[in-house]
Amino acid sequence: GENVEQHPSTLSVQEGDSAVIKCTYSDSASNYFPWYKQELGKRPQLIIDIRSNVGEKKDQRIAVTLNKTAKHFSLHITETQPEDSAVYFCAAISSGTYKYIFGTGTRLKVLA
Amino acid sequence: GAVVSQHPSRVICKSGTSVKIECRSLDFQATTMFWYRQFPKKSLMLMATSNEGSKATYEQGVEKDKFLINHASLTLSTLTVTSAHPEDSSFYICSAIDEYFSNYGYTFGSGTRLTVV
Numbered sequence: 001g002e003n004v005e006q007h008p009s010t011l012s013v014q015e016g017d018s019a020v021i022k023c024t025y026s027d028s029a030s031n032y033f034p035w036y037k038q039e040l041g042k043r044p045q046l047i048i049d050i051r052s053n054v055g056e057k058k059d060q061r062i063a064v065t066l067n068k069t070a071k072h073f074s075l076h077i078t079e080t081q082p083e084d085s086a087v088y089f090c091a092a093i094s095s096g097t098y099k100y101i102f103g104t105g106t107r108l109k110v111l112a
Numbered sequence: 113g114a115v116v117s118q119h120p121s122r123v124i125c126k127s128g129t130s131v132k133i134e135c136r137s138l139d140f141q142a143t144t145m146f147w148y149r150q151f152p153k154k155s156l157m158l159m160a161t162s163n164e165g166s167k168a169t170y171e172q173g174v175e176k177d178k179f180l181i182n183h184a185s186l187t188l189s190t191l192t193v194t195s196a197h198p199e200d201s202s203f204y205i206c207s208a209i210d211e212y213f214s215n216y217g218y219t220f221g222s223g224t225r226l227t228v229v
Contacts, residue, residue: 034217034218041203041223041225042222042223043205043220043221043222043223044156044205044220045220046217046218049217089155089156097161098144098146098161098209098211099146099158099161100146100156100158100207100218101158102155102156102158103155104154104155105153105154105155107153
């Protein structure tokens with residue numbers, strides 16, 4: 001089955017700097033990779049996603065890149081702000097199903 | 113946009129009692145719902161996949177007699193934690209998807225924090 005690894009587990013950046021979170025997956029048939037932001041005690045919120053037929057997708061300060069050959073994808077947040085502080089999870093769809101396999105999460109702290 | 117309602121948001125129960133958590137899709141038909149469990153500062157662990165009108169599919173290591181899942185309609189799935197014990201205390205969250213219209217995107221419920229005392 002699919003296995004997703006996520007790094008780093010914690011990340012502290014100064015306000016205005018960029019943050020990068022990386023995930024690797026094992027199932028080459030996985031074709032959808034969402035990123036979620038979760039604030040304490042709240043539901044995960046989808047912030048960006050990418051499909052396997054695309055190498056990069058951008059939405060304002062957030063971008064995701066996908067390297068199918070290496071089986072990894074990354075979240076890039078530019079010009080970070082304190083409100084970006086949260087836990088971020090990557091996920092990959094287990095092939096043939098709609099099941100998400102989540103990464104272990106990254107706690108991002110943006111220091112003012 | 114798609115909305116999933118989950119109730120209750122918090123519940124405290126005595127050890128040995130059962131607790132039911134509801135997950136409703138408000139503006140779409142959820143062909144599939146998923147139940148996740150999340151421990152503090154940990155990732156979301158998939159417990160089971162629930163399809164309308166059929167038995168839930170449980171992930172390895174999840175006791176199906178302990179965590180009863182019913183998906184009676186296209187808009188409602190329930191998770192019942194039976195004979196709850198303190199180790200069942202956790203954050204439980206559902207998600208729903210309409211496979212016929214989906215682009216794979218999930219909609220998550222707001223989660224239920226269960227505390228067993």
